Amino acid sequence: MPCFKNKIRYKRPDKLSLHTILIMANILFIDTAAQHTHVAIGHRENGISELVNTDPNQQAASLNEMIARVCDTAQLSLKDIDAVAVDAGPGSYTGLRVGLGVAKGICFALDKPLMLFSKLALIADAKNTAGELLVVLKARTGEGFAMATQKETTLLPAQHIFYDTFDFHIYATGILLTDDSALLERFPEATILENHLLDMHSWNALAQKRWEEQAFDDLAYAEPFYLKAAFTTAAKNKL
Structure with missing residues (x-):
């Protein structure tokens, strides 16, 4: 049930x-x-x-x-x-x-x-912090979805990132909020997103x-915010 x-x-x-x-x-x-x-x-x-x-x-x-x-x-x-x-x-x-x-x-x-x-903007808004806030949600190992804000200002638009090339230090003075245990190990001062x-x-x-x-989305063309293409594995041809 x-x-x-x-x-x-x-x-x-x-x-x-x-x-x-x-x-x-x-x-x-x-x-x-x-x-x-x-x-x-x-x-x-x-x-x-x-x-x-x-x-x-x-x-x-x-x-x-x-x-x-x-x-x-x-x-x-x-x-x-x-x-x-x-x-x-x-x-x-x-x-x-x-x-x-x-x-x-x-x-x-x-x-x-x-x-x-x-989703990133909703999480950031609910946090309601006065300083810089970087929200990172885990996508795959070594990858995430990130957005940075300060109050109502967007510092980094929502996007897909690779951890090994993304410069986290740009937002070092702010709060890092994440659900990725790998980032929590890398940045012990980060705040865990519990759920x-x-x-x-x-x-x-x-x-x-x-x-x-009256700020609505176009019903005919509305699409999810995937931020990256779906990962698929091509099927192997049977002999």
Whole structure:
């Protein structure tokens, strides 16, 4: 049986004006970039309902059911959703395709806008540090996906890197946040990224801002942020 972890949180803010509440949106969040599956709804009144499936690589099997369940919890239907936000990667190639495919299907069917977000940018934003921050996620041995920021300024756009040629010392005065044990051994002062569960409160704030600005992605041409080509091995011809 899938291992679902409910994380239901409702918060009715006292200091938000009625105008602020009315311009906020009901946003469906989909994150299938890592091994887990993470679905959430950000409500107009600043509450967040979340559902996480910790079973690895079950995105295709569990995503639609999880969306239905989180909608039930939030007492909303998909028609009540104003927009869909997707963690577009980098991450698992299969997971990214599953998540974006489902999101596109919902948007096409219900005429809803789509918003793509970089996983690296979401992690950096949630860290909320004043100084330089270099986020590196492991891709393969000796390779990673990196992005550097300082507050809201991007110092290094999200990209694929090779550790032996990348100059980590450029960001020596900042924080290195990584999930790669090899980098943690190389840079003992680095901060470990414990897991890939995104901070939905931080993501919701970013998505609500884009909703207010009407900054949406082109549904027809939206693609995952792979940052590198898939690694495949050619099959050997049988004699």
